[in-house]
Amino acid sequence: MSDERDGGVAVSAVRERVAADDGDDVTEGVLAGIEERAADGRDATDAITVWHEECRRKCRAVAEDVDDVEERLREVLAPLDPAVRDTTQVQGRIDEYEDEFETFRSDLDAVLDRLAETERAPSTAAACCEAADWVWRCERTVGMVAHNCHHLEEEIEEFETWLHDPETRLDSFAEELDGFEEYLDNTEGLLDLLEAGGGRGVDPFDAWLAAYHLQRVMGVVFEELRTELAELDSWLAEQDGAYGDELATLRSRLDSLAERHEACSTRLDAAESAVDDFAERRADVAASLDRFEAAIADLEPPVDWGEVERLVSEQFEDLGIELS
Structure with a gap:
């Protein structure tokens, strides 16, 4: 079966490619992700283009969430007496939070770099599998950052209570x-x-x-x-x-x-x-x-x-x- 279908790669061709590889080179969930996003259930290239853009939007949205949580930390710290802020207990927690923000941003920057290097409209079944695998991995990273950012937000609320x-x-x-x-x-x-x-x-x-x-x-x-x-x-x-x-x-x-x-x-x-x-x-x-x-x-x-x-x-x- 040809890879191409009206300029795009058929989902069936990707499915055959996955079966031929016996899943060794394809992350679990990649094929499901393509099938979920194929507008007519058949065009894998279009599905990956859509998925790629979805992941980019999610990454930017989570980056905004990180900024919001960091701003919340600033609000919590603003009224503190400098002598209190400089104590070991308080500064230790602040350092931990700042390290987490740095890690979040580093992970999200890596996702955007990886997406920029990932083909948006692959023209072969093999290229579809590779591109979709990278987008799936990026989506997982974005989801993990979002999850950890939510927990950090809860920790900061608890930190505010602890402070007072x-x-x-x-x-x-x-x-x-x-x-x-x-x-x-x-x-x-x-x-x-x-x-x-x-x-x-x-x-x-x-x-x-x-x-x-x-x-x-x-x-x-x-x-x-x-x-x-x-x-x-x-x-x-x-x-x-x-x-x-x-x-x-x-x-x-x-x-x-x-x-x-x-x-x-x-x-x-x-x-x-x-x-x-x-x-x-x-x-x-x-x-x-x-x-x-x-x-x-x-x-x-x-x-x-x-x-x-x-x-x-x-x-x-x-x-x-x-x-x-």
């Missing part, structure tokens, strides 16, 4: 302590495994490395939590109401977590003896650990926790750490 409501701030800090405690639980579990002589098919040295990285990250977390609690104390002192009991509870929890963290450091040092050839194996990865230590040392409040998680993930991959 003492109970919300207290609850939020308690949740941060919950996350810190989870890190400690994981580290203690790894140390339990080491002290028991291994098990679960985990290399004891991998367990030690994982515990080491978690412990170093928690050291950074702990310092930032101390700073945030001091800032929270100062801010609450300027608000109506008495929050001494709540602050005392948070301090007690943080002190308890600090003791556990210190105990983990002691156990981690002692656990070295449970790993065969520990000195030699650590020497083999010393350069990687030194790079990680340098990266951790360079972190300054407010800490970019996405960057911290990326560092840890890269380390696990670089060192081939496997815990299951």
Whole structure:
């Protein structure tokens, strides 16, 4: 069957092409997208032209949504006292939001660049498949940005409440302590495994490395939590109401977590003896650990926790750490 039909490519020709490729080179949903947009159910070229323009319009509309959400953030920040805005907790959140806006715009710019490079009116079934696949991928990216932008808008509304409501701030800090405690639980579990002589098919040295990285990250977390609690104390002192009991509870929890963290450091040092050839194996990865230590040392409040998680993930991959 010929690819062409009155100057365009027949949907049936694209369908045959997909069948011949057994779907290996065609993303799921591409053929459905073409069939959905073919005006008479038969012209694939016209369908892709329509789809291409739809995606471009959606991209521009989402870019406007991103601008609107960023403007909403400016409105939330406008009345803030500069001293409040510069605190670790507040500036840390602002930095996270600004990073997300930058990512949104980068993704949308990449979509427009890709669409500009994608054939709008392909003249063969193979070209139709390629063009439609790219448009489908671009549409997926635009949809993901729109989804994440909507969630960011909700976060900013919650941020506004957090900025002005003492109970919300207290609850939020308690949740941060919950996350810190989870890190400690994981580290203690790894140390339990080491002290028991291994098990679960985990290399004891991998367990030690994982515990080491978690412990170093928690050291950074702990310092930032101390700073945030001091800032929270100062801010609450300027608000109506008495929050001494709540602050005392948070301090007690943080002190308890600090003791556990210190105990983990002691156990981690002692656990070295449970790993065969520990000195030699650590020497083999010393350069990687030194790079990680340098990266951790360079972190300054407010800490970019996405960057911290990326560092840890890269380390696990670089060192081939496997815990299951």
